[in-house]
Amino acid sequence: MSWVKKIISSYKEGEKLPSEALVDFFKRAKENKFNSFITLNDRVFDEAEILDRKVKEGKIEGKLFGIPVSVKDNILVKNLRVTCASKILENYIAPYDATVIERIKKEGALIIGKTNLDEFAMGSSNEYSYFGPAYNPYDTERVPGGSSGGSAISVANSEAVLSLGSDTGGSVRLPASFCNVYGLKPTYGAVSRYGLIAFASSLDQIGPFSKYIEDLEIIFDVIKGKDERDNTSVKYPDLKVEIKYPLKIGVLKDSFSDKVEDEIKEKLDEFILVLEKEGIAKFSEFEMESFEYAIAVYYIVACAEASSNLARYDGVRYGFKKGGESLLSMYEETRTLGFGEEVKRRILTGTFVLKSGYYEEYYLKAQKARTKILKEFMKNFEKFDLLLSPVSPTLPFKIGEKINDPVTMYLSDIFTVPVNLAGLPAIAFPYSFSKNNLPIGFQFIGKFFDEYLFFSILKKIENLFNLG
Amino acid sequence: MSEFDVKIGVEIHVQLKTKSKMFCSCKVDLKSEPNRNICPICTGQPGTLPTPNEKAVEYAVIVSRALNSKIPDFLYFSRKNYFYPDLPKGYQITQYGISTGYNGSVPVIKDKEVIYFPIERVNLEEETAKSIYVDGKVFLDYNRCGIPLLEIVTPPVFDFPDILISFLKSLRRTLIYLGVSDCNMEEGEFRVDTNISVNLKGATLDSRVEIKNLNSFSAIKESLEYEIRRQKEAILNNAVVTRETRLWDEVKKETRAMRKKEFVEDYRYFPEPDLPPFEVKKEWLTKELPLLPDYYFRELIKKGADSKEAEIIISSPFLADFTLKVLEKFSFQKVKGWILTEILQYVDDLESLRELPFSFTDFILFLENLEKGLIPRHIGQEIIRISMTEKVNISDLIKDKVEIKSASEVDKVVEEVIRENASVVEKIRAGKVSAISFLIGQTMSKLKGKANPKEVKEIIEKKLNIK
Numbered sequence: 001m002s003w004v005k006k007i008i009s010s011y012k013e014g015e016k017l018p019s020e021a022l023v024d025f026f027k028r029a030k031e032n033k034f035n036s037f038i039t040l041n042d043r044v045f046d047e048a049e050i051l052d053r054k055v056k057e058g059k060i061e062g063k064l065f066g067i068p069v070s071v072k073d074n075i076l077v078k079n080l081r082v083t084c085a086s087k088i089l090e091n092y093i094a095p096y097d098a099t100v101i102e103r104i105k106k107e108g109a110l111i112i113g114k115t116n117l118d119e120f121a122m123g124s125s126n127e128y129s130y131f132g133p134a135y136n137p138y139d140t141e142r143v144p145g146g147s148s149g150g151s152a153i154s155v156a157n158s159e160a161v162l163s164l165g166s167d168t169g170g171s172v173r174l175p176a177s178f179c180n181v182y183g184l185k186p187t188y189g190a191v192s193r194y195g196l197i198a199f200a201s202s203l204d205q206i207g208p209f210s211k212y213i214e215d216l217e218i219i220f221d222v223i224k225g226k227d228e229r230d231n232t233s234v235k236y237p238d239l240k241v242e243i244k245y246p247l248k249i250g251v252l253k254d255s256f257s258d259k260v261e262d263e264i265k266e267k268l269d270e271f272i273l274v275l276e277k278e279g280i281a282k283f284s285e286f287e288m289e290s291f292e293y294a295i296a297v298y299y300i301v302a303c304a305e306a307s308s309n310l311a312r313y314d315g316v317r318y319g320f321k322k323g324g325e326s327l328l329s330m331y332e333e334t335r336t337l338g339f340g341e342e343v344k345r346r347i348l349t350g351t352f353v354l355k356s357g358y359y360e361e362y363y364l365k366a367q368k369a370r371t372k373i374l375k376e377f378m379k380n381f382e383k384f385d386l387l388l389s390p391v392s393p394t395l396p397f398k399i400g401e402k403i404n405d406p407v408t409m410y411l412s413d414i415f416t417v418p419v420n421l422a423g424l425p426a427i428a429f430p431y432s433f434s435k436n437n438l439p440i441g442f443q444f445i446g447k448f449f450d451e452y453l454f455f456s457i458l459k460k461i462e463n464l465f466n467l468g
Numbered sequence: 469m470s471e472f473d474v475k476i477g478v479e480i481h482v483q484l485k486t487k488s489k490m491f492c493s494c495k496v497d498l499k500s501e502p503n504r505n506i507c508p509i510c511t512g513q514p515g516t517l518p519t520p521n522e523k524a525v526e527y528a529v530i531v532s533r534a535l536n537s538k539i540p541d542f543l544y545f546s547r548k549n550y551f552y553p554d555l556p557k558g559y560q561i562t563q564y565g566i567s568t569g570y571n572g573s574v575p576v577i578k579d580k581e582v583i584y585f586p587i588e589r590v591n592l593e594e595e596t597a598k599s600i601y602v603d604g605k606v607f608l609d610y611n612r613c614g615i616p617l618l619e620i621v622t623p624p625v626f627d628f629p630d631i632l633i634s635f636l637k638s639l640r641r642t643l644i645y646l647g648v649s650d651c652n653m654e655e656g657e658f659r660v661d662t663n664i665s666v667n668l669k670g671a672t673l674d675s676r677v678e679i680k681n682l683n684s685f686s687a688i689k690e691s692l693e694y695e696i697r698r699q700k701e702a703i704l705n706n707a708v709v710t711r712e713t714r715l716w717d718e719v720k721k722e723t724r725a726m727r728k729k730e731f732v733e734d735y736r737y738f739p740e741p742d743l744p745p746f747e748v749k750k751e752w753l754t755k756e757l758p759l760l761p762d763y764y765f766r767e768l769i770k771k772g773a774d775s776k777e778a779e780i781i782i783s784s785p786f787l788a789d790f791t792l793k794v795l796e797k798f799s800f801q802k803v804k805g806w807i808l809t810e811i812l813q814y815v816d817d818l819e820s821l822r823e824l825p826f827s828f829t830d831f832i833l834f835l836e837n838l839e840k841g842l843i844p845r846h847i848g849q850e851i852i853r854i855s856m857t858e859k860v861n862i863s864d865l866i867k868d869k870v871e872i873k874s875a876s877e878v879d880k881v882v883e884e885v886i887r888e889n890a891s892v893v894e895k896i897r898a899g900k901v902s903a904i905s906f907l908i909g910q911t912m913s914k915l916k917g918k919a920n921p922k923e924v925k926e927i928i929e930k931k932l933n934i935k
């Protein structure tokens with residue numbers, strides 16, 4: 001089923017106008033029950049009225065015509081402020097549209113607002129936001145996952161039909177899983193990063209959220225593909241997906257380790273059994289030697305790049321500024337007061353690992369480990385069509401539970417970061433609920449450009465389990 | 469008397485004259501009003517990404533080739549991280565680890581010989597913004613920010629300021645010939661930082677002092693001479709020469725220490741993750757290079773110029789080319805006076821000479837007329853003067869000043885002269901052929917010099933049936 005198509009057909013049938021369809025979404029977004037939005041787009045109704053006229057003229061064109069989309073607040077939408085959930089960019093108005101925004105606007109999307117996140121996308125719980133934490137719609141005492149928490153919530157709570165987030169180490173997949181929606185982390189280079197405020201350039205990738213798998217495919221179709229302004233973007237190959245069922249799927253052995261909560265393991269077992277029974281897939285376990293180093297490698301690479309990417313927030317040209325009796329005092333005060341604790345922790349870590357004398361020991365070594373991780377993945381893809389694991393080792397945790405223990409917090413991403421390090425695509429999909437009614441999701445990991453394989457198999461699974 | 473080892477090295481920054489900036493499509497134009505040629509990319513706005521200017525990479529490869537450097541198959545950029553208000557991203561995209569060119573050399577002309585001095589590396593990077601200081605405040609002009617910049621570094625191989633100056637002049641000339649930069653030093657298009665260490669002979673102590681803020685050859689020379697003196701004196705007085713950066717004070721003619729940093733800057737270089745490594749295009753490596761100054765120098769010497777004359781001529785790539793073309797038709801001896809003295813006396817800035825008021829063909833015509841005797845020397849000098857000072861085409865002046873009589877007019881006058889000088893004609897016919905010059909002189913004077921004496925002679929001979 002496709003919510004997008006349903007809405008567009010309601011325009012075509014004359015049942016509704018875009019501005020009418022928008023009302024309920026906007027109402028919920030404005031209510032902001034789970035603090036998913038940082039900024040609402042005040043002009044969205046003006047934009048919808050333009051589409052209303054097109055409907056009346058019979059010109060309903062565009063894959064996202066009149067579809068309310070929310071955007072993580074680290075992606076630039078021209079003339080809307082973009083904060084990165086940081087005090088340092090609290091009043092920064094975007095001077096241009098990110099490439100993905102240009103593309104969805106061209107297809108008629110209505111941008112409803114900018115969603116909450118961990119400051120500069122650094123976090124797994126959406127607690128590190130200058131605009132306050134976001135709350136899990138299934139249990140408001142719990143986190144929605146991060147860093148794209150607001151995006152996941154906005155889709156889960158029907159504040160938007162689709163959302164764009166970013167995934168550096170799991171920032172799309174973890175909140176998708178915690179909020180019971182789909183979240184895609186595309187192949188590195190498949191989607192342009194131009195206009196995405198960089199956290200870790202070699203890992204960052206913009207990814208969409210949706211309630212239904214077909215809708216994820218629709219928006220991915222729109223945003224994917226080479227962009228001249230992003231030299232790391234690539235031409236998306238024209239691949240015909242021919243799938244022979246049953247698929248061979250490898251299950252990461254660590255999915256059943258004692259670090260993973262029992263309820264998640266039980267549901268994973270159940271999922272595997274049903275798929276085997278239905279003839280959709282055959283499963284066997286695989287091991288990854290480099291798995292246990294992934295978190296360490298990730299934090300070296302991500303922090304190193306972040307320490308450089310965040311150097312531009314210095315109070316000279318834009319953003320928050322403080323001090324200025326001397327140049328040094330301006331830098332010190334601006335950055336000390338402008339950044340939150342977690343961001344500063346990562347800048348310092350990154351600065352340390354790039355220091356001369358430490359570079360070889362940390363950064364260079366981490367880069368070598370990345371190559372090894374990719375090789376291990378590729379070796380497994382000789383045997384398997386897809387790989388499977390939980391998204392998170394735990395159920396959505398309580399707000400405040402891990403905030404004073406960064407290392408435990410970092411372990412939330414244990415299943416997601418290896419994918420970013422390898423540049424592979426992965427998708428988080430909703431599967432079931434715990435006894436306490438908390439969402440449980442899993443992820444498929446594919447080879448480069450396997451996104452359409454994800455869409456195919458998940459359409460089958462969505463039908464089978466009546467998910468979404 | 470103690471003997472000293474002097475070792476001087478240089479780091480040169482050259483602004484490339486591409487149409488657009490290094491990583492965005494903003495215009496390169498430093499004459500615009502401040503902050504006119506800027507965009508989200510070159511002002512370091514959040515979310516922006518760099519896209520390399522291919523022309524700048526091509527220029528860097530071409531410079532590397534012209535400097536006889538090795539060029540790797542693949543290149544990549546790195547980030548040099550430091551905080552400064554003129555650096556909008558907090559890092560400069562530069563080359564580190566791998567350079568566009570390395571282990572190159574620059575030919576330096578010394579007397580009639582060409583000596584090669586080594587170049588360590590040629591790096592491509594981006595320029596910073598321009599800081600403008602007004603009333604104790606700092607203003608920033610980002611028009612300059614992101615202009616492609618070449619960094620050319622030599623090892624410390626120069627032992628005298630003079631030889632370094634020759635090297636810099638040769639390098640600068642080469643870059644001008646390549647057409648990659650105008651290298652205007654006052655405008656900061658060719659900036660030099662020197663480093664110098666003076667030690668007692670045999671000592672290995674490295675006390676490197678860097679000198680910045682040098683925007684003329686005389687400043688480079690004077691600052692080095694000052695530094696050598698200062699460091700020698702310090703060593704003789706057993707004082708310590710601190711490893712530091714010093715600034716040249718053009719007014720006081722001395723170097724002084726820059727405010728000391730409390731720590732050594734650590735630039736935390738790492739490969740630029742926004743720009744994947746890229747292949748050096750074959751066409752950049754095979755494209756024919758423009759002819760370089762040392763080629764012109766050798767050709768001029770071959771044609772008979774001495775090294776001083778050749779060096780003057782090659783200071784302008786235009787003049788070098790012009791002269792060599794002229795030398796295809798005339799000998800150096802015949803034209804050197806006209807070019808080096810007559811023309812160049814009216815040229816103030818030879819290096820920026822890019823055109824003359826007359827074309828190459830006009831100048832050839834001028835020389836031909838001179839040779840035929842149609843233009844007397846002093847008239848020729850007058851023609852050049854007017855042409856150069858009033859920017860008038862030489863061929864118009866030739867018409868103006870030298871009205872050449874037609875053959876029939878000459879014919880008529882010759883017959884007149886023959887009639888009027890019957891006795892001289894008699895003598896010639898009797899065998900005193902040398903008397904013919906009298907008839908030529910008479911004819912020329914009747915024609916007021918506006919004829920070719922050679923032609924006049926031929927006509928008289930024909931009329932008198934001599935030879």
Ligand SMILES: [Zn+2]
Pocket residue numbers: 489492493494505506507508509510511614
């Ligand atoms: Zn620009």
